[in-house]
Amino acid sequence: MIRDRNDLLIGAQKVAPSGNDEIDLGALLRTLWRGKLWIILCSLIALAAGGYYALFLATPLYTTTASVALESRQEQVVDIESVMSGLSGDQVTINTEVEVLRSRRLIGKVVDDLNLVADPDFNATLRDPPWLSLDAIGNVIGRAATSDPIQSDQAIRDAVINAVLEQITVSNVRQSYVFNISVVTGDPVKSAQIANKLAELYVEDQIVLKFEKTAEATEWLTERVADLQIELETSESQLKDFSSNTDLISPEGLIALNRQLKDLRDRQVDVAAAAATHRARVAELNAARAANDPAQMATIAADARLDQLMTDDDPEAFQQRFEEVLARAIIESNRSEAQQEAIALSILELTDSIQTQSDELVALQQLQRETEASRLIYEFFLSRLKETSVQQGLQQAESRILSSAVMPHQPSAPRKTLILVFSLVLGVIGGAGLVLLREVSQNTFRTPEDLEERTGYAVCGQIPLVPARDRKKVLQYLQDKPNSAVAEAVRNLRTSLLLANLDKPPKVIMSTSSVPGEGKTTQSTALALNLAGLGKKVLLIEGDIRRRVMNTYFDVPEQRGFLSVMLGETTLDEAVTHIPDMHFDVLFGEKSQTNAADIFSSDRFGAFVDELRDRYDYIIIDTPPVLAVADARIIGRWVDTIIYTVRWDHTSRRQVMDGLRSFEQVNVKVSGLVLGQISDRGMKRYGYGESYGAYQTYYDA
Incomplete structure (x- = not known):
């Protein structure tokens, strides 16, 4: 009776996926360490950009400060109450004076006194257009430049006032009546002139304002006194007339x-x-x-x-x-x-x-x-x-200039050291972000740890990319370089398979993958060569009868193969091809109109596998990709071990999960995963060179 052999699968143990949703700090640091080259590169680029900006592009700015103090006590020359009361010195008054210093009226006086309207640094209409302006581009391509509408003198003055306001900062020193007037421009002389002029005009403005208010009060009082004098004279006249026209006694x-x-x-x-x-x-x-x-x-x-x-x-x-x-x-x-x-x-x-x-x-x-x-x-x-x-002759300002602004000798900006440090930090952050973004957006597998964590299946082998473009030279490379990294990886895979169950080692091994081109056929031939090197009798079966690529690995004439045996058209001995220099047999596939799934699901195929168990020590079946056709899921019922190949940094995570899920749906267990075609250069590029390439000194080139 033919039995379903899948219950004999060995090593079909799943690795419990991590259920911890918390951030793994260690994994995060390892990811950043792997991407250190990207981080260093981004840091150097940011540092170079910051240095270039600080040294060549940034305009030097000069900051100077003048200080003004409010006078909380006024000199009382005569005991006469002033028309305007003094400043109280509370926080509301201090905030009000700050806004007075920044008022457009006062800044307008500075603009007029220093004639800043004629200064190109503040009047944009006097500056040449930048070389990347629309007008410059229009001149290059031959298009007539569009001229801006002519602005009025008042509009230009308002724009200059806005420009000056942007470069002035007024602040109050805590717990004091002192105001600092800071001016930042590209010219140290202009910075000092503007700061000092604003301080002078602020003090003068207080005196002028008092004069104006006093003059207004004097004018009003003069008119009012004249009216009151007329009223008094009228009242006295009425009193006199009334007294003379009456016989009033006392x-x-x-x-x-x-x-x-x-x-x-x-x-x-x-x-x-x-x-x-x-x-x-x-x-x-x-x-x-x-x-x-x-x-x-x-x-x-x-x-x-x-x-x-x-x-x-x-x-x-x-x-x-x-x-x-x-x-x-x-x-x-x-x-x-x-x-x-x-x-x-x-x-x-x-x-x-x-x-x-x-x-x-x-x-x-x-x-x-x-x-x-x-x-x-x-x-x-x-x-x-x-x-x-x-x-009118005794007016005093309620503030005084505490210290005048002096011309700075060193620019306050750009702060080159700070820019370089900030650029370096920004580069490190950008590089780290790029590395983490690449890691998060990664849709393939690059490490066995990631493969195990995502799928829940153990990784039993890691096969490097064979440095041979011709498939016929793959096995020759393994024979010529038995101590190469590829040969050693195949031996590790063999060891994992044979030692997974010492009581009942596997005899029938199936190799499959998610999609074509993942290296499962190369892996099957390499594993057959390695097992044959142990002196075992090995048969390699081409189970992918649709594509039939096995003959590209061997220089043998075309002959009858697997289908002929299954259809009874020839015997197994006649169909099997022995590879003398590699010491194992190969059963090639054949082109046929027969449905492959019907053949693999028949009892005849199960009997055929049992017959092979008696004649060979190991049978390796290279099957089609599981997402392409159902053949692999059917053949998996008759084998002892299923090796699922995942191509490094190529096969998408969804394809791998869908392929594994297709086996679970038919209760066929996958024994282990193989991460294949690992690129040493790619591993180094992604920052895995330390873990993967640390043992290269033990291998032949």
């Missing part, structure tokens, strides 16, 4: 009138009571007379004569006397009424007089107050006008 006289009014009102009460008494007596007397009762009349009249006449019993005399008493009572009552009316009239007249004089007094006092207020205001403004006039 306030003390008005108080006496009020006291007299009070006395009249008190007297009016008494007179009213007396008048009421008299009216009552007249009424009683009239009532007694009407009653015609002598006794009652005598009692009410209360007159002694009348009492006597009533005793004498003289009615006529009694009546006459009673009439006299009544007449007197009526006269007294009339007198009281007249007196009461006179007092009421006097009270009314006196009240009117008091009210009139009170109103006139209030008006007078109001006029007096207004006149006094006008006089006080006029005197205050007149005094302030005189003080302001005096201040």
Whole structure:
């Protein structure tokens, strides 16, 4: 019974891929070390570029600084309050003064005083166009140069002010009232001139501003004093006219009138009571007379004569006397009424007089107050006008020049040492970035460690690139140079395969790859030659019957081969070709219309492999690429070991992973990977020369 031999695969152990997502610092450093030549090259290029810029291209710049200090205390010549208050010295004021120093108005004065509009360093319209400008290029190709529109004088001045502002820096020294005015230009003389001129104009501007404000205040006060004088004269005239046109007494006289009014009102009460008494007596007397009762009349009249006449019993005399008493009572009552009316009239007249004089007094006092207020205001403004006039000759700046700018003798920029250091650092960073970018963007395999980590399969061999262009010279090279690096790599591969399972060493070995051109056929022939060198009986089978390239390695005539044996058209002995000088047999492929997959999946092929196990010590089957056709996955069921070849720095990672995955999908185990066609020069170029080429002294060239 033919068995599925894949369960006998040896060495089919997978390397657990690293599950750590953290950055491997050691791997990163090794990558940078491998790319040290690129880093050194980039550093040298950056250093050369920086040196060339610092020495030949960069324009020397000269920096100079003038210092200005705010005066927190002002000299007080006279005790007169200034029109403009002094600077407070707080942070807001300091920041404001910094902006004043950088104001376009002040910088404009510097531009005008130094005539910087006529300086090509600041006026771009006076400079020749650069040789790479559009106009220069247009002149070279014969095109008419495009002229810029003519700018106005104000626009040019504004542009010059902007240029000067870009070269001025104003800063405040911490915890002080000192400002540093730094100017950077390409001319040391201009730098000092601009810094000193700005400091001078700043101090002068404070004095000029005070003069202007004082003059404005004086002009305003003069006009205001004239108006106030007119107002005062008008008020005094109104007060005089009012005083002359009124009979107003003094306030003390008005108080006496009020006291007299009070006395009249008190007297009016008494007179009213007396008048009421008299009216009552007249009424009683009239009532007694009407009653015609002598006794009652005598009692009410209360007159002694009348009492006597009533005793004498003289009615006529009694009546006459009673009439006299009544007449007197009526006269007294009339007198009281007249007196009461006179007092009421006097009270009314006196009240009117008091009210009139009170109103006139209030008006007078109001006029007096207004006149006094006008006089006080006029005197205050007149005094302030005189003080302001005096201040015009006593104005002081609230700052002073602490130190003038001196002409620098050495340029402040470019800082050549700093540029070189920065260029070197930038070159190192750029080189490291380039190395890391190449490493990250790498889509192939260059080291066995990378191959193992990415695929999870162990690498059992590393085969260098054979230095022979003709395939027929490959085996001859291995025979002539048994101690070469290629021969030693094949021996290492053989050792890895044979020692992978000492209890059951493999006999049937299959070689495959992802795509054509990865060197699996060269590897199969080299492995057959190496195994035959051990005195073993070895058969090399060309399982890739579609391409049939095995005959290009051997100088033998074409004959029947593998397909003829499988179809029963010839015997194995007749189809096998023995290579005398290499001591192993080869079973070549044949051109046929038969589907190769049907042949490899048949039981006849399994029986054929079992037959070969009995006749040979080792059978090596060179199969087609696994991504091209399914033959390798089918043949893999009957072999002991599967070697998967990956071409160094050529086969993409995706192709390798897809090829390995195709074996896993059919439960066929790959024993190990071989990194083939490794270029010694390429390894050195990528920085792997130390690890790969360290043992070259042990090999023949």
